[in-house]
Amino acid sequence: MIEWKKYIIRPWGLTNATFCARVHRSLFERRMPMPTQFTEARRLLRDAKDVLIITGAGISAESGVPTFRGSGERWRNRHFSELASLRAFEQDPRLIWEWYLYRRSLVAACEPNAAHLAIADWAKSRRGVELATQNVDGLHERAGFVQPFNLHGSLWRNACLACMREREDDSLAFDAKDGLPRSPCHGYVERPAIVWFGEMLPKEEADQARAAAVMADVILVIGTSGLVPTAERLIDCAKAARAISNPFGTPSPLVVIEVNLEPSHVPCDIRLQGRAGDILPRLLER
Ligand SMILES: [Zn+2]
Structure with a gap:
């Protein structure tokens, strides 16, 4: 494993970070799909030290937004x-x-739904849970989550x-x-x-979300539509940072779990298809 980098020719035009992230992705995804994905996702979330949850419009749509x-x-x-x-x-x-x-x-x-409530309860019950949301509706705060990163x-x-x-x-x-x-x-x-079209994400919140992505053992992506590539960018950033910090060794593990009603473009290791309000309470049950 230590020698792998010697034998791979880096294509022109790719930075080291991008290249390492791609190698990591190809190595990691070869091990998929995992058996009994729901049970595995539950175990990974339970055992993770740091988790970043990223939510998109899908979770709010279940509340009627x-x-x-x-x-x-x-x-x-x-x-x-x-x-x-x-x-x-x-x-x-x-x-x-x-x-x-x-x-x-x-x-x-509208009211926060079972998924909003499950996330807020879970975050209160343990350390190391951060939440970055693309939603502007405030339903996470109303469910009791303290200070999510409101990226938009x-x-x-x-x-x-x-x-x-x-x-x-x-x-x-x-x-x-x-x-x-x-x-x-x-x-x-x-x-x-x-955040309107053509505007930058708020710097402080974007920086905090990026740091949380880099630190995370598990990134849990819920209900992103693919309309905006925020989740993809955070995942790429986390993988690239890991590859840089471990250029000659095995990248430290990062698992991406997606919960979505419809398939999305998010590169993930475990995909759980269904309503967030049905899946999250069981997934995060203590
Ligand atoms: Zn003023």
Whole structure:
């Protein structure tokens, strides 16, 4: 095993990190599929020291939150991609805020489901569980999870356009004549604290999620749609970092488990197909 790197010719154009990650992936995936995958996934999660859970729209869809691939795709005959951008906000801030207030009202009528609750309970019962979510609905917090990494922002926060300072806000309407919220810090118009198209992920949360991915023994991916490659990037990052830190030895083990109703593009070692609300309570049962 120590000698393997000598005998593999690295294709031009690949960095060492990418190359090592690919070798690791090919070595690891050759051992799949595992027998009795559910039991194996349960054991791996129970024995893992550090776990990163990544959630996407699928887990919230089970609570009735509309997804951008379903009924949430269009609003007032506009596609969501025409609404979720700084350009759209600059052109018509009132319209964009109306859309976000409408989305707040939809989410306010939804409840965290059995999967949200199972994750929150599990994280309270042990150390080493981090959660990075692509969802902006706040259902993980309502289920009792403390400080998930909200990679795409939050529906329940506003950001001051003068200084970008954020504050929590659960208003479903604004009193001002122009229908726009004002920041307490500068009295300036606020925008939704959401990551729009063309914008960077919030640095602090993205850095924390990346560190959690690198430290994790198990990454558990739940209900990502493949619309955004956040989970894939975190997994690649974790594998590349391991390959760099062990360039001449066996990479330290990383297992990726996916729970999804429909097959996705996430590169995983164990795939559990079904509803998160059915699978998670049994998977994380103590
Ligand atoms: Zn401000």
